[in-house]
Each structure stands twice: as C-alpha cells, then as structure tokens.
Amino acid sequence: xxxxxxxxxxxxxxxxxxxxxxxxxxADVAVVSKVLPTRSHSGAAQGGITASIGNEEEDHWEWHMxxxxxxxxxxxxxxxxxxxxxxxxxxxxxLEHMGVPFSRNKDGKIAxxxxxxxxxEYGKKPxxxxxxxxxxxxxxxxxxxxxxxxxxxxxxxxxxxxxxLVFEDKKCAGxxxxxxxxxxxxxxxxxxxxxxxxxxxxxxKTTSNGFASTGDGLNLAHRAGIPLMDMEFVQFHPTGLYPxxxxxxxxxxxxxxxxxxxxxxxxxxxxxPTVKDLAARDVVSRAILTEVREGRSxxxxxxxxxxxxxxxxxxxxRLWEITxxxxxxxxxxxxxxxxxxxxxxxxxxxxxxxDTDGRVLQDESDAIAQGLYAAGECxxxxxxxxxxxxxxxxxxxxxxxxxxxxAMKADISKIEHQPVSDEPLEKAKEMLAGLLYHKGxxxxxxxxxxxQSLMMDYCSVFRDEEGLKxxxxxxxxxxxxxxxxxxxxxxxxxxxxxxxxxxxxxxxDLAEVILLSALYRKESRGxxxxxxxxxxxxxxxxKHTLVFKGQEVRYKPVVITRFQPEARVY
Amino acid sequence: MILKFRIFRYDPEKDxxxxxxxxxxxxxxxxxxxxxxxxxxxxxxxxxxxxxxCGHGVCGSDGMRINGTSSLACQKLAKDxxxxxxxxxxxxxxxRVIKDLVVDMDPFFERYYSVKPYLITRTPPPDTERLxxxxxxxxxxxxxxxxxxxxxTASCPVNQDKAxxxxxxxxALVRAFRYLFDSRDEGREERIALLDNKDGAWGCQxxxxxxxxxxxxxxxxxxxxxxxxxxLESKKGKK
Numbered sequence: 001x002x003x004x005x006x007x008x009x010x011x012x013x014x015x016x017x018x019x020x021x022x023x024x025x026x027a028d029v030a031v032v033s034k035v036l037p038t039r040s041h042s043g044a045a046q047g048g049i050t051a052s053i054g055n056e057e058e059d060h061w062e063w064h065m066x067x068x069x070x071x072x073x074x075x076x077x078x079x080x081x082x083x084x085x086x087x088x089x090x091x092x093x094x095l096e097h098m099g100v101p102f103s104r105n106k107d108g109k110i111a112x113x114x115x116x117x118x119x120x121e122y123g124k125k126p127x128x129x130x131x132x133x134x135x136x137x138x139x140x141x142x143x144x145x146x147x148x149x150x151x152x153x154x155x156x157x158x159x160x161x162x163x164x165l166v167f168e169d170k171k172c173a174g175x176x177x178x179x180x181x182x183x184x185x186x187x188x189x190x191x192x193x194x195x196x197x198x199x200x201x202x203x204x205k206t207t208s209n210g211f212a213s214t215g216d217g218l219n220l221a222h223r224a225g226i227p228l229m230d231m232e233f234v235q236f237h238p239t240g241l242y243p244x245x246x247x248x249x250x251x252x253x254x255x256x257x258x259x260x261x262x263x264x265x266x267x268x269x270x271x272x273p274t275v276k277d278l279a280a281r282d283v284v285s286r287a288i289l290t291e292v293r294e295g296r297s298x299x300x301x302x303x304x305x306x307x308x309x310x311x312x313x314x315x316x317x318r319l320w321e322i323t324x325x326x327x328x329x330x331x332x333x334x335x336x337x338x339x340x341x342x343x344x345x346x347x348x349x350x351x352x353x354x355d356t357d358g359r360v361l362q363d364e365s366d367a368i369a370q371g372l373y374a375a376g377e378c379x380x381x382x383x384x385x386x387x388x389x390x391x392x393x394x395x396x397x398x399x400x401x402x403x404x405x406x407a408m409k410a411d412i413s414k415i416e417h418q419p420v421s422d423e424p425l426e427k428a429k430e431m432l433a434g435l436l437y438h439k440g441x442x443x444x445x446x447x448x449x450x451x452q453s454l455m456m457d458y459c460s461v462f463r464d465e466e467g468l469k470x471x472x473x474x475x476x477x478x479x480x481x482x483x484x485x486x487x488x489x490x491x492x493x494x495x496x497x498x499x500x501x502x503x504x505x506x507x508x509d510l511a512e513v514i515l516l517s518a519l520y521r522k523e524s525r526g527x528x529x530x531x532x533x534x535x536x537x538x539x540x541x542x543k544h545t546l547v548f549k550g551q552e553v554r555y556k557p558v559v560i561t562r563f564q565p566e567a568r569v570y
Numbered sequence: 571m572i573l574k575f576r577i578f579r580y581d582p583e584k585d586x587x588x589x590x591x592x593x594x595x596x597x598x599x600x601x602x603x604x605x606x607x608x609x610x611x612x613x614x615x616x617x618x619x620x621x622x623x624c625g626h627g628v629c630g631s632d633g634m635r636i637n638g639t640s641s642l643a644c645q646k647l648a649k650d651x652x653x654x655x656x657x658x659x660x661x662x663x664x665x666r667v668i669k670d671l672v673v674d675m676d677p678f679f680e681r682y683y684s685v686k687p688y689l690i691t692r693t694p695p696p697d698t699e700r701l702x703x704x705x706x707x708x709x710x711x712x713x714x715x716x717x718x719x720x721x722x723t724a725s726c727p728v729n730q731d732k733a734x735x736x737x738x739x740x741x742a743l744v745r746a747f748r749y750l751f752d753s754r755d756e757g758r759e760e761r762i763a764l765l766d767n768k769d770g771a772w773g774c775q776x777x778x779x780x781x782x783x784x785x786x787x788x789x790x791x792x793x794x795x796x797x798x799x800x801x802l803e804s805k806k807g808k809k
Contacts, residue, residue, distance in 0.1 A: 035621075035623050035629075035631065036621070036631070036675060037679075038629070038630065038717075038718055039621075039623040039624075039629040039630065039631045040623075040629075041623070041624065041629075043624065043628055043629050043717075044624050044626070044628050044629070053698070092699070093695075093697070093698055093699055096695075096699040096700060097691075097695040097699075097700070098688075098689065099688060099689030099749075099752070099754070099755075101707065101710070101711070101714050101748075101752070102699070103707065104702050104703065104704050104706075104707045105704075106704065107701075108701035108702055108703045108704075108706075109698075109699060109701065110699050133714065134711070136628075136714070136715065139628060139717065140714055143687075143718075144688075147687045147688040148688065150683050150687075150688075151688050181668065210623045210624040210625060210629065211622050211623055211624075211625060212623050244626075246625075246626045320715070321628070321715075324627070324786075324787075325626055325627070328627070328645055328647075329600070329602075329626075329647070330600075443612070444612075444616075445611075445612035445613075487616075488615075488616045488617060489616050489617040491581060491583050491584070491617065492583065493581055493582070493583050493619075493668065493669045494619040494668065494669045494670075494672050495617075495619075496611075496619055497611070497616040497617070
C-alpha cells in the first residue's frame with residue numbers, strides 16, 4: 001500500500017509524541033511505531049524532569065546549565081544546553097496544564113527533589129531540581145501526550161516496523177514500513193520525516209532498556225549516509241537491580257538512599273566528597289565497579305543501595321514502583337533490607353547529529369539533510385556530551401521534540417512531496433526475501449547473546465585499546481555469521497523472528513560504530529573511560545566524533561560559550 | 571528447575587482451529603515467565619508470538635493468562651509455579667486472538683478513549699502551575715499507576731458475558747476516575763453524562779476480578795464504586 005502525509009514521525013515515545021502534538025493542527029501528521037502506543041521505552045523513565053522553577057529552594061537556569069555542561073565533561077554544545085535549560089520551566093508548566101499528575105509539595109506546587117549532579121551555586125551543594133510524579137514520571141507524561149494525540153486525531157501506524165528511509169534527489173521523501181499484523185510492505189511518502197526511535201541499550205548484556213531499544217532509527221540514518229556522532233558515550237546507570245539490570249531510579253538516592261560496600265562503608269564519600277551519592281552517573285558507576293574490583297563488593301559483584309533509614313511512608317509515597325520491582329523480582333522489601341545494585345547500560349549520549357531545531361546534519365560542516373529530522377535519545381544535539389545528568393533526558397525529548405515539530409511545520413511549506421520511484425520498495429522486498437529464504441544455520445539468539453556479552457566485557461564502563469581491538473574483530477566476525485542466520489518462521493502474521501533478525505543487523509552495525517568511536521578516542525571523558533588513557537585530554541579530544549558510512553572517522557568542534565573546561569570534581 | 575509449559579497456539583494463516591502445545595525448559599527459579607517464553611522461542615519454536623516491551627511491569631504489553639489468571643508475564647517468576655505440574659499460558663480473554671498470545675487491542679483503546687482521557691478545563695491556566703494540595707493529589711494517585719495492560723477488562727465477568735459485552739470495562743473506568751477526581755478538571759458534568767449508563771459505571775457488578783488481577787495493585791472496584799457514588803451525588807445536587 002501507498003500512503004502520503006505531510007509529516008511522518010517514527011517512534012511513539014516522548015520526543016515523537018511531543019513533536020506530533022506540536023504540528024498536528026497545521027499539518028497532516030502520522031506516527032509510526034513498532035510497538036503499540038504507550039509501550040514505548042519513555043514510559044520506563046522514573047525519576048523526573050529537571051527545571052529551575054525553584055519550588056523548594058533557590059535555583060537558576062545558569063546553575064542548571066553549569067551542572068549540565070560539567071556533567072557532560074565539557075563535551076555538550078553549550079548553545080544547545082542554554083536553549084534547553086532556559087526552556088525547562090515552560091516545559092513543566094505546559095505539561096501541568098495538559099494534565100500531567102505531578103506530585104505536590106505542602107504549598108500545592110509541583111514537588112521537586114534532588115538528583116545526581118544537580119547543584120546550587122555552581123557545584124556547592126545538591127539542589128532540588130527534579131519535578132516528578134512519584135517514580136513513574138515517564139509513564140504519566142507518555143500517557144498524557146498520547147491522550148493529546150488521540151484528542152487531536154493523530155494518525156497512528158502501530159506495530160509497523162520501518163525497514164528503510166527513502167531518499168529522492170538527496171531529500172528524505174518517506175519510508176518503507178513492514179506491517180507486523182499482515183506482513184505487507186508500505187511506502188509512506190512524507191515531506192518531513194522525524195526519527196524519534198530512542199536508544200540502543202539492548203546491544204549490551206545488562207541493560208535497563210526495553211526489548212524494543214535496538215537502535216533501528218540510528219542505523220537507518222547511518223545506512224542512508226548520515227554520520228553518527230559521539231557514539232562512544234554510552235551511559236551505565238549506577239543502580240541497576242542485580243542481576244536483572246532493571247532501573248532503580250536515582251530518585252532513591254535523591255530521596256536520601258545511600259550506597260554501601262560489603263564492609264558497610266558509604267564509599268561515595270571517597271569518590272565525591274562534596275555531593276557523595278549524588279555525583280554524576282559516570283562517576284558513581286566507576287566507583288561501584290572500583291569497589292567490586294578491589295574486593296569490597298558482595299559475591300557476584302554488586303553493592304547495596306540502602307533505603308532502610310527513610311521509613312516506609314516516604315518509600316511507598318515517592319518510590320512505589322521500584323519498591324514493587326524489588327519485592328517482585330528479588331523477594332526483598334527495601335523498607336527493611338538494602339537493595340543489591342550494579343551498573344546497567346542505560347542511555348546513549350551520542351546519536352544522529354542535529355541542529356537545535358532537530359534538522360539532521362550530514363557532515364562536519366553542518367550541511368542539512370533535507371527532509372530528515374531527529375529528536376530524543378536517537379538524536380545528538382548535543383546537550384549531554386560525554387555524560388547525561390539524571391532527569392535531563394525527559395527534558396531533552398520535550399524541548400527538542402517540540403522545537404522539531406515547529407521546524408517541520410515551518411519547513412514543509414518549502415518542501416514538496418518528491419516523486420518516489422519503485423526502487424526503495426523493490427529493495428525492501430529483496431531484503432526480506434533474502435532473510436526469509438536464505439538457507440542459513442546460525443541462530444539469532446546465539447549471535448545476539450554473543451554480541452551482548454562482548455560489548456559488556458570490552459566496551460562498558462572500563463575500556464582499553466587491546467580489548468576494543470579484539471572486540472572489533474569479534475563483532476566483525478559475528479557480522480559474517482549474521483549473514484547466515486536462519487529464520488524458521490516464514491509467516492506473515494506477527495512474525496517477530498523476522499523483525500528481530502532485522503533489529504540484530506542494526507545492533508551489529510551500531511556495535512561496530514560504538515567500538516570504532518571508542519577506539520579512536522584516546523582519552524577519558526564522561527562515560528568513556530580508557531584505562532590506557534585515564535585522563536581527559538582537552539588539547540586533542542575536546543571535539544565531537546563523527547563516524548561515516550564506510551567507517552570513516554572524522555571530528556567537529558564543540559560549541560563553548562559560557563563555561564570553559566575545568567577539572568571535574570564532585 | 572525444569573518447567574513444563576502448555577501454550578495456546580493459533581495462527582489463522584495456517585491453523586483451522588486453536589490448539590495447545592507443550593514445551594519443557596530449564597529455568598532458573600528467579601527467571602520471569604517472560605524469560606521462559608523467550609527461551610522457548612530461542613530454543614524450541616521461534617514462531618511463537620507474544621508482545622513484550624519493557625520487561626518489568628511498566629509498559630503493559632505482555633498481559634496474558636497464566637494458569638487461568640490474567641497477569642503480566644514479566645511480573646511472574648518461575649519459582650511461583652514450582653508446585654504446578656505445568657504452566658498454562660493463554661491469551662487474554664474478551665479480545666479477539668490475532669496469533670498465539672497476541673490479541674486485538676483496538677477495541678480496548680477505543681473504549682479507553684471514549685471516557686475522554688484528558689484534562690477538561692475552561693478557566694485559562696495561570697502562568698505557572700495550577701495548585702493542587704497533597705490531599706487532592708492523593709485522591710487519584712492509585713489510578714495513575716494504570717499501565718493499560720487490559721488484565722482487568724479481560725478478567726471481568728461482565729466483559730466476558732456476550733450479553734453485557736458492551737460494558738466499557740474497568741480499565742476505562744479507572745482512567746475516568748483519574749480525571750473525575752482530579753481537582754484541576756472542570757469537565758465533571760460531561761464526564762458523568764458519559765458514565766451514567768448501563769455500559770458505563772453501572773455496568774460494573776462488583777465482581778472484584780479487576781482488583782484481584784491488577785498488576786499495579788489499583789483498588790479498581792473501589793474506584794468504580796466511587797464513580798457511582800459521585801454520579802448519585804451529582805443527581806441529588808440537581809434536585
């Protein structure tokens with residue numbers, strides 16, 4: 001089937017839905033999602049959204065900006081960060097007006113709490129900046145935006161999987177989708193295409209990410225010739241539930257939770273004397289794994305997150321969801337017992353390079369890829385640089401999702417639908433037939449588990465040249481094995497095996513891009529820690545990595561406006 | 571531990587009728603049932619279809635019947651079934667089966683939408699947030715835990731009975747409750763008009779199944795009762 005819309009948005013998470021809400025009144029908008037709406041991974045965000053609205057104590061956007069830049073280890077583009085933090089209070093009030101059920105303080109205002117790396121007076125002490133709805137903030141914002149989309153009659157192509165982006169005359173003119181419920185291929189023509197497909201945590205063995213976070217959108221852009229930026233920066237959240245990797249929100253520490261090693265020591269005092277357990281995530285993750293390496297962890301390699309001193313009332317009121325996870329999965333009650341935690345792959349700082357209006361940039365000269373936009377985790381504006389601060393990701397999706405919507409609205413008046421040839425559809429058919437009818441013998445699950453273990457062993461919190469080189473070779477041989485993958489299910493009705501095979505192809509490509517980016521960055525910055533180059537090197541590496549199709553690695557400068565790089569101590 | 575599964579299978583593309591298939595797998599007691607189903611796909615039969623997304627009870631994708639009770643496969647652990655001879659896995663009731671454990675959720679979302687699941691306001695908002703006290707917020711706080719997994723609606727005897735299948739169901743009513751009792755909402759009259767009928771709040775026969783199965787521990791039946799009470803109060807007020 002052929003369809004035609006002004007704007008097609010891929011991904012029904014926060015960035016995609018916020019963009020849809022922005023342009024639906026003035027344009028014909030459709031959202032394509034491989035899962036049902038409200039199942040997107042944004043819904044798993046727990047802790048909150050940062051904004052310097054100062055409901056609990058004095059706060060200023062300049063402080064928020066400083067923290068974000070420092071948190072990024074000075075790799076974030078400061079013009080973009082300034083736009084984001086200045087817009088944050090408006091975002092919060094807008095959500096409140098839409099109906100988001102924020103938790104309240106005793107004055108009836110939106111309650112705010114502490115989060116890692118967020119401070120007052122440029123690092124002096126922690127500040128309450130995160131606006132929240134218990135520990136289900138992402139879910140309630142997602143529900144609210146979905147309801148707004150329904151109300152405004154946004155068209156949803158749900159359980160449609162995007163196979164490729166269509167380019168005609170160097171402009172993005174639409175996409176090819178695979179309808180999971182029928183096995184049919186569709187061409188959806190568009191004047192503007194927004195990729196809002198989230199992250200790729202599922203490349204790693206231990207992750208907080210949902211099954212759908214396979215990085216499809218990132219690699220669709222890459223295959224179409226768009227470089228990927230700063231892909232070496234993959235965030236490991238310090239407190240994944242051991243051994244599942246499920247997120248235990250930083251809100252637990254924001255509310256007063258304490259990390260302890262097997263000796264009962266509050267070890268963060270040694271690593272971050274000023275803010276302790278509320279240091280940035282990269283710092284805390286390294287601290288935990290250092291404790292593990294030095295033999296001060298529990299058997300199996302985890303530490304304790306202790307909430308027992310907070311009392312049942314506060315725990316149930318503010319941390320209901322994580323309390324429930326811990327009870328269900330570990331049979332432990334966090335009111336009385338500490339929670340076993342260890343770092344889990346959580347967020348991709350890098351992604352598809354965009355300008356501050358979500359327009360995709362196709363090289364280091366910032367030339368725009370016509371008709372293509374990106375927002376949310378799959379985009380790299382860059383506001384998170386080398387390490388994202390907690391609660392800045394929802395803010396990113398809402399600020400830049402909206403700006404992207406505004407840019408698309410404005411741009412489509414200048415963009416006509418491009419006539420699309422039969423070629424993209426034919427190519428997609430060939431690709432599917434190749435996968436389905438190729439006589440293979442490799443199993444998807446085996447290749448995938450291999451990749452996930454390799455990424456965990458050699459490319460997670462600690463990295464070095466030897467390991468990265470070895471892994472790059474292994475991933476390349478896995479890619480060869482992937483060519484011989486067998487798909488047993490030949491059916492057209494919810495053939496998840498076929499979708500997973502395509503996802504795995506994306507994951508392997510992205511693993512290679514991450515490894516290359518990590519190998520070439522011979523310094524340590526934010527989430528990228530090289531044991532063979534343990535120090536930040538601003539002389540040689542204060543720059544963004546760009547990996548082009550064909551694995552060419554190039555760089556572009558960082559935008560520095562207000563804050564010059566300085567030593568990063570918490 | 572060894573776990574035996576008996577799983578509902580149906581692919582209208584090739585099967586004349588549904589059937590049950592048995593599998594036996596090695597499971598860690600702490601494995602989620604969802605992990606077990608994925609292992610069956612990886613090791614035994616990749617054609618088995620079911621939905622999943624977050625894997626920890628937040629997205630609401632993997633609602634299914636496990637030993638007869640509507641549950642999330644990611645919230646149940648292998649050890650919970652160590653006494654069971656076999657674990658019976660079937661699709662949610664009430665909804666049409668598309669394939670295996672995948673059911674048609676469109677009617678569910680249509681009914682959900684019919685209760686106007688959004689804040690209705692007439693007064694223009696202030697420059698900052700609208701105020702709401704902690705107590706006002708607490709009134710509907712349980713309801714915002716709803717993840718639209720449909721376990722409640724699928725288990726409701728009223729929804730299961732063909733004669734009363736027009737009932738909008740507990741999930742839609744939980745969302746209606748959430749807005750009806752939100753102090754910021756100004757749409758009380760139109761909401762009550764939507765709910766005051768036999769397929770609305772009055773469809774509920776207080777059978778408690780929704781409350782029993784809710785994976786997020788929402789007091790569903792109680793909230794529906796509160797809606798009924800509010801409908802009566804508003805009628806009384808008019809007289």
